Amino acid sequence: MKVLLYLAHPNFDRSGINRPMFEAARGIDGVTCVDLYACYPTLEIDRDCEQARLLAHDVIVLQHPLHWYSAPSILKEWLDQVLGYGFAYGQDAKGDVVLALAGKYIFHAVSCGSPKEAYRADGANGADVRQLLLPFEKSFEFCHMRSLAPFVLFSAGLPMAIDDGNAGQRERVEILRTYRHHLQDWKQMLIALRDHELDFEQAQSARILNELLPTLFVQTGDL
Amino acid sequence: MELLGAAFVYLIAAVVAVPLANRFGLGSVLGYLIAGVVIGPVLGVVGGETVELQHFAEFGVVMMLFLVGLELQPSMLWRMRTQLLGLGGLQVVGTTLVIAAICLAFGFSWQVALALGMILALSSTAIVLQSLNEKGWMGTIGGKSAFSVLLTQDIAVIPMLALMPLLAVQVPSLLDGQAFAPFFEGIGVGIAHAAGASSTGAPTWFDGLPGWAQGLFVLAVIVAIIVAGRTLIAPVFRFIARSGLREIFTAAALMLVIGIALSMNYVGLSPALGTFLAGVVLSDSDYRHELEADIEPFKGLLLGLFFITVGAGIDFHLLFANPFSLIGLALGLMVLKAVLLYALATGFGLRGADRWLFSLSLAQAGEFAFVLFGFAASSEVLEPSIIKPMTLVVALTMMFTPLLILLYEYVLAPRSVLLAQQEADKIDEQGKVVVAGLGRVGQIITRMLMTNDFKVTVLDHDPDVIENLAKTGFRAYFGDATRPDLLHSAGLGQADLFIAALDDRSKQTEMVRHVAKTYPSVTIFARARDRHHIYELEKAGAHHVERETFEAALLLGRNALVSLGYHPFRAEKAGRKFRRHDFATVNRLRDSWNEEGVTDHYIDAMRAHNETLYDLMKEERMEDHDMGEQGWMKDPDQKPG
Structure with missing residues (x-):
């Protein structure tokens, strides 16, 4: 399967985990990587170009930090412009129904500032990440796309604490280990997506993708 | 005719030998030296005049130090003070003493030994700086340290010239007041030699004054140079620049250098040192790059001539x-000097490739040795029987230096790890961006880059523009950016980005073509007058071109739509659509323009595109009103949900 990765990060230069994730993805064959803020610094998205891109891929990954319980603004602009009437939904000039993106898999790869405990019904945010991203999921559903659970890194943004020297030695080691682990999962998952070696059924119904990862990998063998 | 004939011989030797030497990676210095050997001792086409010519050619060293000074801001010189005094001072004193001790051991009198020690301790500014510049090693730590030592040596020549007469065998009682007469006379004669141009040994004209007055006088001249450089030079050069006569500017630059050399001569200081000082003073002047570009070719030719005369002067008989014994002596001297330099470098924290570069590049004896030998002969310190072979030994060490540089470049440097600091140091020497043209376009670009802390070198040909901008705290250098030599001295070779923002359409294209050809690694951004100019500039080699009025016109158009009643964001969208379509048109017509120029076909294609634009805009209006009636939504911009 062809994987299309959209990155939406307004401060890519200073990003701790998103940058290594994006760069790792760039090194994987069969994954097309698009840095939205780099392509459209004035937020003026080329609709035709992006629609053609979507058509050419099977899995769409939206990589971004969680901003105001949602995505950075360019991703909303992308949604508004690219998933347009007469393409992703609605009718064409002849009056036939169009659903150009039907059947494609789509999900978010998100980094969150708060720890995991905050993203629970009884936690500080009162909802988990998949719930927070519901407006996106509903839009994709409207276009007959298939949403997978988000791939999440909690407690991101702590490398700044490492740089400041505020974190203790033990903490630092722990954070770096988490990051390495996350990157490893990320690469493995992108490759599995590409090679169609992921249990898509289970990935659609899960709440968070990475926690289930080892059980999600399937060997398709000669398929 | 004789003059032209001789000139022709020297030139043909240089023209043949130097490119050949460069072709084989030997460097220009060795090429010149070989050319000199060929026309001198081997073919015998040139003869006795070489010595005289050499004095003349030594003026190239003076010019070189002026140029070196231009590259050095006073603050950088101040930062070098430990190196100058410590490294340089120790090198001169240490090498002098060791050589003198060895001479003593061989049974020379202490006077002769000391004289030889002083003379041979000096290195060749001409060869070393020329080679370092050519290879681009002046920015390395090794190169900078070598330069500090050379600068100290240039200063050290003055006390040496003063000491020389005191070493004469028939030393009169030092307590006798008369003893100091030859001392000062010595300075005068010696300096005149060092000046090269006037080797007649004109006595300084304040000989009659008492010592303290002379000292004061020297100080006054130095202060005068600094003050004049700060206050007088800029208005004078601006006046000349306004005339727009290129050769007069060159004449003025030459006049400045020669004038300073002469005045230094009169007060008994090294002209090389004086012009160096003047260079430093002018290093932050608006005219720095123009001066560099003007003096550079003279310096190059004179230095070349100097190297040829060294080669030609070798006494093969x-x-x-x-x-x-002579070659052995030369090699022994170089080994000795290199060992001392190596030890010194180690003490001053140089490591790896830098230590090798420092020790090997400075291991020869220099052109000052010729001057000092001449002076030692006239003050009867050294016998001709010593001077003759030693002059030859000095010339041989100079001949061997390019070989040592090759040894460093191909054998030693690749094996040593270059120090990481080198990178960080380089940045403060040259701007990473060069902007040509400081008009309406260049100013905005430059201000943007500078406020983002990028180092920008700006060139403009209008002295009034530069002066007015200086009042607003904005620095630019004077010079016609279409001149290849000026672009070179502005540091385009080291730049990442070149921004071509000249007003004049054809000059702009010409400049871009030259830069693209000469500096293939530099990215070129250019401003275009109109659509055809885009194609011209792209063809000339520009990487990114923008029309100067396009964005502004688009903005005005958008605002016009708003004032005619459009919602601002709708007007913005119309502007975006217009821009996209216009860019597409530019892209589509490019091939047609490249192949045929502006033909009927091109005009037809352009008209067709204008019609599509009209349709596009109409379509947008249609979309807003009509499309919404299709499907179940009233308005297509009303998204589901």
């Missing part, structure tokens, strides 16, 4: 009489 003497050499073949006892080749082993």
Whole structure:
């Protein structure tokens, strides 16, 4: 399967985990990587170009930090412009129904500032990440796309604490280990997506993708 | 005719030998030296005039130090003070003493030993700086340290010239007041030699004054140079620049250098040192790059001539009489100097490739040795029987230096790890961006880059523009950016980005073509007058071109739509659509323009595109009103949900 990765990060230069994730993805064959803020610094998205891109891929990954319980603004602009009437939904000039993106898999790869405990019904945010991203999921559903659970890194943004020297030695080691682990999962998952070696059924119904990862990998063998 | 004939011989030797030497990676210095050997001792086409010519050519060293000074801001010189005094001072004193001790051991009198020590301790500014510049090693730590030592040596020549007469065998009682007469006379004669141009040994005109007055006078001249450089030079050069006569500017630049050399001569200081000082003073002047570009070719030719005369002056009869002892002496001297330099470098924290570069590049004896030998002969410190072979030894060490540089470049440097600091140091020497043209376009670009802390070198040909901008705290250098030499001295070779923002359409294209050809690694951004100019500039080699009025016109158009009643964001969208379509048109017509120029076909294609634009805009209006009636939504911009 062809994987299309959209990155939406307004401060890519200073990003701790998103940058290594994006760069790792760039090194994987069969994954097309698009840095939205780099392509459209004035937020003026080329609709035709992006629609053609979507058509050419099977899995769409939206990589971004969680901003105001949602995505950075360019991703909303992308949604508004690219998933347009007469393409992703609605009718064409002849009056036939169009659903150009039907059947494609789509999900978010998100980094969150708060720890995991905050993203629970009884936690500080009162909802988990998949719930927070519901407006996106509903839009994709409207276009007959298939949403997978988000791939999440909690407690991101702590490398700044490492740089400041505020974190203790033990903490630092722990954070770096988490990051390495996350990157490893990320690469493995992108490759599995590409090679169609992921249990898509289970990935659609899960709440968070990475926690289930080892059980999600399937060997398709000669398929 | 004789003059032209001689000139022709020297030039043809240089023209043949130097490119050949460069072709084989030997460097220009060795090329010149070989050319000199060929036309001198081997073919015998040139003869006795070489010595005289050499004095003349030594003026190239003076010019070189002026240029070096231009590259050095006073603050950088101040930062070098430990190196100058410590490294340089120790090198001169240490090498002098060791050589003198060895001479003593061989049974020379202490006076002769000391004289030889002083003379041979000096290195060749001409060869070393020329080679370092050519290879681009001046920015390395090794190169900078070598330069500090050379600068100290240039200063050290003055006390040496003063000491020389005191070493004369028939030393009168030092307590006798008369003893100091030859001392000051010595300075005058010696300096005149060092000046090269006026080797007649004109006595300084304040000989009659008492010592303290002379000292004050020297100080006054130095202060005068600094003050004049700060206050007088800029208005004078601006006046000349306004005339727009290129050769007069060159004449003024030459006049400045020669004038300073002469005045230094009169007060008994090294002209090389004086022009160096003047260079430093002018290093933050608006006219720095223009001066550099003007003096550079003269310096190059004179230095080349100097190297040829060194080669031509080698006495082959003497050499073949006892080749082993003379070559052995030369090699021994170089090994000795290199060992001392190596030890010194170690003490001053140089490591790896830098230590090798420092020790090997400075291991020869220099052109000052010729001057000092001449002076030592006239003050009867050294016998001709010593001077003759030693002059040859000095010339041989100079001949061997390019070989040592090659040894460093191909054998030693690749094996040593270059120090990481080198990178960080380089940045403060040259701007990473060069902007040509400081008009309406160049100013905005430059201000943007500068406020983002990028180092920008700006060139403009209008002295009034530069002066007015200086009042607003904005620095630019004077010069016609279409001149290749000026672009070179502005540091385009080291730049990442070149921004071509000239007003004049054809000059702009010409400049871009030259830069693209000469500096293939530099990215070129250019401003275009109109659509055709885009194609011209792209063809000339620009990487990114923008029309100067396009964005502004688009903005005005958008605002016009708003004032005619459009919602601002709708007007913005219309502007975006217009821009996209216009860019597409530019892209589509490019091939047609490249192949045929502006033909009927091109005009037809353009008209067709204008019609599509009209349709597009109409479509947008249609979309807003009509499309919404299709499907179940009233308005297509009303998204589901």
